[in-house]
Amino acid sequence: MKGVFANSKRIIWLxxxxxxxxxxxxxxxxxxxxxVKQNITVEAVxxxxxxFMRGVDISxxxxxxxxxxKFYSAEGNEEDLFKIxxxxxxxxxRLRVWNNPVQERDLYAKGEIIAKKGDPIGGGNNSVEYDxxxxxxxxxxxMKLLIDFHYSDSWADPGKQKMPQDWKNLDDKELNKALExxxxxxxxxxxxxxxxxxxxxxxxxxxxxxMWPKGKIWENKAFETIGGFSGxxxxxxxxxxxxxxxxxxxxxxxxxxxxxxxxxxxxYRSVFDQVKKAGVDYDVxxxxxxxxxHGAIADLVANMKELAKxxxxxxxxxxTAYAFTSEDGDSQGNVxxxxxxxxxxxxxSVQGQxxxxxxxxxxxxxxxxxxxxxxxxxxxIPVEGAGLSTTEGDTWENQCLFDFNGRALPSLAVWNLVYGxxxxxxxxxxxxxxxxxxxPYDVEEKIQLKTTPATAPNLPSKVKLLYTNDSAxxxxxxxxxxxxxxxxxxxxxEVKGSVKGSDYQVTAYVTVSNQVNxxxxxxxxxxxxxxxxxxxxxxxCFVENNKNNSRTGKWTYKYWLDSGFKSTLTRKFTDIPxxxxxxxxxxxxGGGENQIRILAADYDDSGKQISTKIENTGWKNWVQxxxxxxxxxxxxTLAIYLDxxxxxxxxxxxxxxxxxx
Numbered sequence: 001m002k003g004v005f006a007n008s009k010r011i012i013w014l015x016x017x018x019x020x021x022x023x024x025x026x027x028x029x030x031x032x033x034x035x036v037k038q039n040i041t042v043e044a045v046x047x048x049x050x051x052f053m054r055g056v057d058i059s060x061x062x063x064x065x066x067x068x069x070k071f072y073s074a075e076g077n078e079e080d081l082f083k084i085x086x087x088x089x090x091x092x093x094r095l096r097v098w099n100n101p102v103q104e105r106d107l108y109a110k111g112e113i114i115a116k117k118g119d120p121i122g123g124g125n126n127s128v129e130y131d132x133x134x135x136x137x138x139x140x141x142x143m144k145l146l147i148d149f150h151y152s153d154s155w156a157d158p159g160k161q162k163m164p165q166d167w168k169n170l171d172d173k174e175l176n177k178a179l180e181x182x183x184x185x186x187x188x189x190x191x192x193x194x195x196x197x198x199x200x201x202x203x204x205x206x207x208x209x210x211m212w213p214k215g216k217i218w219e220n221k222a223f224e225t226i227g228g229f230s231g232x233x234x235x236x237x238x239x240x241x242x243x244x245x246x247x248x249x250x251x252x253x254x255x256x257x258x259x260x261x262x263x264x265x266x267x268y269r270s271v272f273d274q275v276k277k278a279g280v281d282y283d284v285x286x287x288x289x290x291x292x293x294h295g296a297i298a299d300l301v302a303n304m305k306e307l308a309k310x311x312x313x314x315x316x317x318x319x320t321a322y323a324f325t326s327e328d329g330d331s332q333g334n335v336x337x338x339x340x341x342x343x344x345x346x347x348x349s350v351q352g353q354x355x356x357x358x359x360x361x362x363x364x365x366x367x368x369x370x371x372x373x374x375x376x377x378x379x380x381i382p383v384e385g386a387g388l389s390t391t392e393g394d395t396w397e398n399q400c401l402f403d404f405n406g407r408a409l410p411s412l413a414v415w416n417l418v419y420g421x422x423x424x425x426x427x428x429x430x431x432x433x434x435x436x437x438x439x440p441y442d443v444e445e446k447i448q449l450k451t452t453p454a455t456a457p458n459l460p461s462k463v464k465l466l467y468t469n470d471s472a473x474x475x476x477x478x479x480x481x482x483x484x485x486x487x488x489x490x491x492x493x494e495v496k497g498s499v500k501g502s503d504y505q506v507t508a509y510v511t512v513s514n515q516v517n518x519x520x521x522x523x524x525x526x527x528x529x530x531x532x533x534x535x536x537x538x539x540x541c542f543v544e545n546n547k548n549n550s551r552t553g554k555w556t557y558k559y560w561l562d563s564g565f566k567s568t569l570t571r572k573f574t575d576i577p578x579x580x581x582x583x584x585x586x587x588x589x590g591g592g593e594n595q596i597r598i599l600a601a602d603y604d605d606s607g608k609q610i611s612t613k614i615e616n617t618g619w620k621n622w623v624q625x626x627x628x629x630x631x632x633x634x635x636x637t638l639a640i641y642l643d644x645x646x647x648x649x650x651x652x653x654x655x656x657x658x659x660x661x
Contacts, residue, residue, distance in 0.1 A: 030349060032327040032398070036407045038350040041435035041469060042417035045362045052365060053316055053372020054415045055092030055146065056085060057078020060124040060265055060380045062134055067385035071406045076427035081379055082141035084408055089415030093138035094146040094318065094374050095131045096124065096204070097186060100153050100166035106407040107391070115392050121154050122390035128186045135195035144198040146374070147190065149183065149239070151203060151210050158207035158260050161215070175214060176238040183242025191246065200253055201237035201318070205260040205288055207267060211235060233278035240281040258286030258318055263299030265306055272311055278592050286313065288319040289360060292339040297363045310370040315369050319376040321399040322356035323348035324411060329382035329404040332393025340547050345444065345464070345472035350471035354411035354432070361418050381406050440465040440504045444472045445552070446506040456484040457510045459495065475499055477506050487512055515658040518573060522655045524555040544651070551586050551653040559642055560649035569640045572602070573657070576634060580660045582627035583638055588617030589650020594643040598631045603636040616650050
């Protein structure tokens with residue numbers, strides 16, 4: 001499954017509404033309904049081989065079709081998904097396999113049973129038998145096949161690797177035998193059906209092993225006894241034996257060992273050193289790389305280059321994705337987060353989606369041994385009954401390569417366009433073609449600075465600009481000259497900046513004011529609490545690097561926990577001039593807390609506090625709160641007080657403490 005499940009903070013699933021992201025105010029936005037009407041351009045990738053794996057994971061397809069989902073080609077015709085994919089350059093299909101995807105026990109919500117023991121789990125219900133016809137369809141369409149064994153009855157990823165129900169009580173020897181037999185027998189069923197797999201994953205996103213606790217790598221408090229690297233690699237050997245037994249004397253079936261966090265060199269070295277030491281039989285290193293979870297493409301390239309040098313194996317990004325819209329197609333909410341690092345980023349648009357995919361393909365193709373890229377669930381459109389489980393909706397539809405109605409997006413053509421072919425014009429007015437030059441058209445975030453009269457502001461030498469391929473890139477800017485010594489009146493000053501090689505001009509908005517913010521690092525862009533002191537649970541209150549949840553910049557002071565808690569964040573200012581001050585901050589969150597307040601204390605000798613109540617009204621609904629403080633003691637202590645209930649969440653940003661003139 002996707003890297004999202006690797007996130008130890010379960011916020012992603014619990015706060016679905018909170019995670020539906022929005023575009024920067026300045027971006028080229030479009031609705032999900034208009035997505036098929038977009039005209040996009042993609043730069044070809046030099047030197048990419050014809051046999052490069054251009055794959056998709058469509059494991060949910062059978063459920064989608066069963067529940068009424070349909071797919072439409074660029075010509076507007078309802079067609080078989082495999083034909084649409086093949087026409088757009090896809091040459092591989094990936095299917096996950098679960099052991100026995102049924103409910104282990106009755107499932108209740110609010111005292112009522114919502115699923116009975118033995119009922120299908122949902123999420124594709126991907127047993128071997130359920131997958132067979134999809135595998136056959138892939139082969140008939142002329143595609144190659146990757147089978148992804150999770151060795152679990154449901155989703156397996158770095159955050160959870162549950163032992164299959166039927167294997168829970170087996171000892172080590174019995175478990176290894178069962179694993180080898182299940183792998184062999186499952187692959188033989190595909191072979192007998194006429195869908196011989198070309199590649200097989202023996203586990204899914206195994207950052208911490210699989211089939212816990214016997215195949216768990218790293219110790220933690222959740223398990224008293226684990227198998228460790230020895231237990232895990234022994235199980236891998238058994239799975240590999242199962243693959244080779246099914247392979248027989250036929251063409252070799254490549255074996256993949258798959259981890260998430262594709263840019264994490266330390267993780268991959270620590271795990272694959274042990275795989276090598278144990279002598280596990282495998283052919284391919286599989287990586288998940290979702291830029292919004294796993295970082296910069298440069299990190300992916302650096303990791304792959306080192307892997308190629310040390311282990312001399314093929315490497316395939318077996319999972320990646322990006323969003324074509326910020327909208328939600330059902331009531332479940334989505335897990336996507338806009339990607340923007342210090343130097344690069346992508347907009348959640350059809351153009352941004354195509355560029356993000358193209359850049360991952362280019363990155364993998366640039367590395368010796370980089371053999372392919374698979375897009376995770378491009379056809380998981382929002383169809384009732386075909387969600388994450390039988391009791392949940394779809395969290396992925398805004399990352400599909402089809403719109404919410406199953407119409408092929410122009411970005412689907414990227415698999416051909418990377419070769420400089422396959423230009424598309426669809427019946428809805430959209431198109432996709434090649435281009436090699438892209439120009440800036442806007443800033444990613446409005447440039448706002450403050451300075452005091454007659455003082456030059458610290459204008460940035462580089463600015464994150466949005467380009468016509470909907471990527472964001474840090475670009476050098478030359479600012480016009482101003483005689484700041486002559487600017488003595490308070491007010492707003494606009495400064496123009498020129499971008500080399502472009503007619504586009506950047507504008508910086510400089511506020512000239514006698515007031516000076518006494519709060520250094522007012523939005524925690526240092527990534528640390530700094531001079532603020534926390535009295536409360538650190539796992540619930542922390543600085544978060546998530547541009548989607550910030551008002552400005554990337555960092556905020558964040559709170560969330562799946563149980564109620566109380567906390568106070570304080571910062572003391574001493575040796576300040578007496579007078580009247582204003583303390584303010586911006587807040588947003590889901591609401592429902594017992595109490596949130598900002599406070600001021602120690603400002604005089606009375607022992608009293610000044611405070612105001614904060615009431616959160618929803619995600620991205622930023623509201624500024626402030627209090628006036630009559631300082632007579634030469635000091636003041638500021639505080640953010642929280643008294644929450646289970647699941648409450650929120651963010652604080654852009655704090656200010658000013659002395660009145």
